[in-house]
Amino acid sequence: MPEFVALIWEPRTARDPQRPDFLEYMNGYTAFGEIAGPAIRGGAALLTDDTATTIHVTGGQHGEVVMHDGPYAETKEFLGGFYVLEADDLDGAVALARHIPAAWRDGGRVEVRPTMAM
Amino acid sequence: MSSVYVSIDEIIRVEGGQVVATLYRMTGQLELAEDSFSEAALEAIRRWPKDGLPERPGAWLTTVARRKALDTLRRESQRPKREEMAAALAAPTELDVHTVRDDQLRLVFTACHPALTQAAQVALTLRVVCGLSTVEIAAAFVVPEATMSKRITRAKEKIRANRIGLRIPPDEELPARLSAALDVIELVFTTGHHAPVGAGPTRVDLIDEGVRLAMLLAELMPDEPECHGLVALLLSTRARSATRVDAEGEWVLLADADRSLWDHGDIAAAIALLERTLKAGRVGPFQVRAAISCLHSDARSMDETDWPQIVRLYDVLLLMSNSPVVAVNRAIALAEVDGPEAGLMALEPIGSQVTGWHLFHAARADLLRRTGDVDGSRSALRAALECPHNDADDRLLRARLLELP
Numbered sequence: 001m002p003e004f005v006a007l008i009w010e011p012r013t014a015r016d017p018q019r020p021d022f023l024e025y026m027n028g029y030t031a032f033g034e035i036a037g038p039a040i041r042g043g044a045a046l047l048t049d050d051t052a053t054t055i056h057v058t059g060g061q062h063g064e065v066v067m068h069d070g071p072y073a074e075t076k077e078f079l080g081g082f083y084v085l086e087a088d089d090l091d092g093a094v095a096l097a098r099h100i101p102a103a104w105r106d107g108g109r110v111e112v113r114p115t116m117a118m
Numbered sequence: 119m120s121s122v123y124v125s126i127d128e129i130i131r132v133e134g135g136q137v138v139a140t141l142y143r144m145t146g147q148l149e150l151a152e153d154s155f156s157e158a159a160l161e162a163i164r165r166w167p168k169d170g171l172p173e174r175p176g177a178w179l180t181t182v183a184r185r186k187a188l189d190t191l192r193r194e195s196q197r198p199k200r201e202e203m204a205a206a207l208a209a210p211t212e213l214d215v216h217t218v219r220d221d222q223l224r225l226v227f228t229a230c231h232p233a234l235t236q237a238a239q240v241a242l243t244l245r246v247v248c249g250l251s252t253v254e255i256a257a258a259f260v261v262p263e264a265t266m267s268k269r270i271t272r273a274k275e276k277i278r279a280n281r282i283g284l285r286i287p288p289d290e291e292l293p294a295r296l297s298a299a300l301d302v303i304e305l306v307f308t309t310g311h312h313a314p315v316g317a318g319p320t321r322v323d324l325i326d327e328g329v330r331l332a333m334l335l336a337e338l339m340p341d342e343p344e345c346h347g348l349v350a351l352l353l354s355t356r357a358r359s360a361t362r363v364d365a366e367g368e369w370v371l372l373a374d375a376d377r378s379l380w381d382h383g384d385i386a387a388a389i390a391l392l393e394r395t396l397k398a399g400r401v402g403p404f405q406v407r408a409a410i411s412c413l414h415s416d417a418r419s420m421d422e423t424d425w426p427q428i429v430r431l432y433d434v435l436l437l438m439s440n441s442p443v444v445a446v447n448r449a450i451a452l453a454e455v456d457g458p459e460a461g462l463m464a465l466e467p468i469g470s471q472v473t474g475w476h477l478f479h480a481a482r483a484d485l486l487r488r489t490g491d492v493d494g495s496r497s498a499l500r501a502a503l504e505c506p507h508n509d510a511d512d513r514l515l516r517a518r519l520l521e522l523p
Contacts, residue, residue, distance in 0.1 A: 047279050050276060051276050051279035053280070065294070067232040067233045069233060069234055069238070069276070088281065088285070089281035089282060089284060090231075090282050091285075091287065091291065094233075114280055114281075
């Protein structure tokens with residue numbers, strides 16, 4: 001069966017627990033879970049892009065990791081895919097993510113961001 | 119113990135870094151570690167004047183801060199992993215020397231983590247390792263307090279979300295992480311030594327914090343020659359600080375400095391330290407820069423300075439880090455050996471990389487003046503004035519403009 005990824009874009013304020021209709025917001029996602037059911041093969045809620053780190057590796061795969069604070073500001077590149085990685089902390093995640101080819105070739109970048117604990 | 123400190127405030131500040139570091143290991147939360155320490159500090163201020171100074175103020179503060187952290191965790195019952203953390207906090211803590219060392223190291227590496235911007239690394243280091251207040255840090259970097267507060271809060275949020283610094287970096291990551299920490303410490307020092315903007319040309323607090331941080335890191339990582347190189351660099355540079363500015367707050371040029379006012383004890387200490395360090399045979403940029411600084415500090419006058427050796431050291435440094443700032447300094451030294459024309463020729467190829475750096479234009483103006491090119495010197499001084507600089511720089515540059523025929 002073919003698979004598709006649904007990327008969620010929303011204003012930062014959308015998930016503010018202080019908003020009066022926060023419960024309604026959350027219920028919306030619960031309801032989607034019921035609608036899509038077993039068609040949902042995976043997914044995660046991401047923390048805001050304040051927590052993001054963008055990496056690239058200079059000098060080939062085994063070169064030096066350069067980290068930048070913040071999300072990847074897309075210019076002419078496109079979102080090519082994603083992995084959900086299990087790691088103890090950012091350092092552990094970067095130690096893996098640095099080997100994703102986009103991190104070290106073709107001028108690509110890899111953005112690493114923690115998921116929300118559910 | 120009490121005799122070496124000036125005040126209770128200072129004890130609290132000096133011990134603070136270690137207490138926060140220990141609490142951070144126990145709770146895994148920087149904010150909680152800091153808040154608990156602040157509460158413990160308040161209690162110390164209340165009780166020590168009445169009860170007398172405890173025998174080991176650091177241990178006293180750690181114990182009280184731990185209790186405060188436990189109280190907080192008990193109040194906030196919804197926190198995940200609360201039980202686990204509470205258990206870690208409740209365990210008896212007779213801290214051995216290795217644990218203390220690791221805790222502090224972890225805190226330094228957390229604050230200097232490369233996933234944070236360098237501005238945030240510097241601010242966080244001053245906040246959590248040195249215990250400076252947000253107000254003090256904002257003042258030192260001449261930014262509004264709200265800006266600094268936001269910068270620090272955001273950095274802490276990022277650390278929490280990404281679980282940064284809960285372990286010591288593994289060996290393979292250590293060189294890069296250490297070099298980031300050394301850079302942060304140097305930036306603290308240089309911001310004090312030559313304030314980028316603002317009224318005071320130097321900021322003594324940041325100079326001393328920089329030296330203190332460098333010594334701490336060297337103590338924590340005694341086998342890393344670059345840590346000692348940084349200490350030697352900062353000590354020998356600070357040793358000249360008595361003649362950096364005059365009574366009116368104006369820059370004093372190296373050529374005009376009264377070298378008898380330099381701290382010759384610190385200079386000798388820096389040289390001895392550097393000589394010991396170089397024996398390890400693992401030379402890095404900080405050791406080379408320390409060697410250059412020591413040659414300046416040890417010379418009895420400009421003329422007696424070993425300029426050829428300084429140029430050679432800058433050559434070595436350029437091989438290690440191809441930085442335009444190093445290249446400018448090399449050109450200045452070269453002018454002392456081969457004349458101002460040689461210096462100008464060396465400046466030529468780097469000009470485009472440092473157009474926004476006032477000291478590049480000021481150096482060029484000085485060399486042009488020495489070759490007799492008054493017009494060139496004048497326009498270089500004007501270019502320097504276009505770049506960001508502090509008030510004392512401004513007066514010096516304008517005075518030089520007026521001195522031109």
